[in-house]
Amino acid sequence: RAGRPVIALTHQRSLPGHADIDYDGDHYVVFLGATDDGRVVYHDSALPGGEGAYRTTDRATFEYAWSHTWIGQNNTAMAVYQP
Secondary structure (H helix, E strand, C coil): CCCCCEEEEEEHHHCCCCCCCCCCCEEEEEEEEECCCCCEEEECCCCCCCCCCCEEECHHHHHHHHHCCCCCCCCCEEECCCC
16 A cells, blocks of 8 residues: 555465466565455566566465465565655
């Protein structure tokens, strides 16, 4: 709501577009907010070309990826503030 991006640690395979990858670890994405109907909007730099920009997924899928990290640091995020 404050217009600041949040960097979230997620389990990469749990995100849309990553089911078939060999890597089973974690991956940071930039959480941008939500649509009016509750879909999560985020940037995913692991996808090729522009496929990772302004992706959307349902809240349950994003929350699952965010709360099931391989490293065990579930629900880890960092807000970005301008000094």
